[in-house]
Amino acid sequence: MPHLNHRHGPAPVIGRPEQIGTQERPEFFARVTPLAEAHATERVLRDADASLGFRTAQPEVTAGPIPVNGSCMGAVLAMRTAAAHPDRVVAAAGLHPGLAENDMSPEDIGELTAALDAAGAGHTCEVDPDTVHGCTMADTETDTDTDAFDASAPRRHWERPPPLLDRTVAAAR
Numbered sequence: 001m002p003h004l005n006h007r008h009g010p011a012p013v014i015g016r017p018e019q020i021g022t023q024e025r026p027e028f029f030a031r032v033t034p035l036a037e038a039h040a041t042e043r044v045l046r047d048a049d050a051s052l053g054f055r056t057a058q059p060e061v062t063a064g065p066i067p068v069n070g071s072c073m074g075a076v077l078a079m080r081t082a083a084a085h086p087d088r089v090v091a092a093a094g095l096h097p098g099l100a101e102n103d104m105s106p107e108d109i110g111e112l113t114a115a116l117d118a119a120g121a122g123h124t125c126e127v128d129p130d131t132v133h134g135c136t137m138a139d140t141e142t143d144t145d146t147d148a149f150d151a152s153a154p155r156r157h158w159e160r161p162p163p164l165l166d167r168t169v170a171a172a173r
Contacts, residue, residue, distance in 0.1 A: 002051040004073060005035050019139050036073055041080065048081040052088060065090030065172045067165035071136075071157070072096040091168035093161035096133055124164070128153060 005013040014031050017024045055061060068089050070078035075094025082092035104112070109125055116123040128135065134148035136157050 002047050004039065004077070006047075007038075008035065016139070020137075039073070039077070044077055044080050045084050048077070048084060052081070052085060056088070065169060067091040067093070067169050069093045069161050069165065070095075072133075090172040091165045093165055095136070095157050095161070122168070126160070128156065 003011050005011070013035065014028075017028065020028055052066075056066065066089060068078040068081050069092070070076070071094070075096060078092045078094050082089040109127070113123070113125055128150070131150050131153060132148045135150040135153040138149045
């Protein structure tokens with residue numbers, strides 16, 4: 001996915017503290033939240049069009065369907081990109097939401113699964129038990145001042161999407 005906040009300057013638009021604990025969290029999210037809220041669907045789709053056009057024009061990119069992948073807010077953008085470009089995007093993977101226990105309720109997951117089933121989309125929704133959003137980030141604490149980080153989460157999150165995306169792209173070609 002493209003640099004999400006490119007309209008506000010080069011990355012990083014907002015520097016991260018070394019540790020995002022309960023004391024740093026309010027100020028950090030007060031600065032980040034307006035940037036996230038600025039990503040209206042129309043803006044996201046313009047960025048998706050530009051990103052897909054640029055990436056698919058690169059000489060190392062072969063013709064045919066492509067996968068998209070994102071984490072946290074990038075997961076939402078990946079899903080919106082796939083929905084807006086079903087002729088070009090054959091597979092999408094998203095982590096956070098995708099899913100830590102506190103990201104989506106069981107009802108939300110059921111609604112998502114039902115919508116994907118109704119659309120005839122192959123899909124997998126996995127919930128990492130006993131984790132919270134941010135479980136892949138070693139420098140993040142929860143609101144209860146305990147580590148959100150789960151040492152096994154980064155490995156799971158880096159190992160699961162590539163085979164899924166590779167299989168789906170291969171089957172579509």
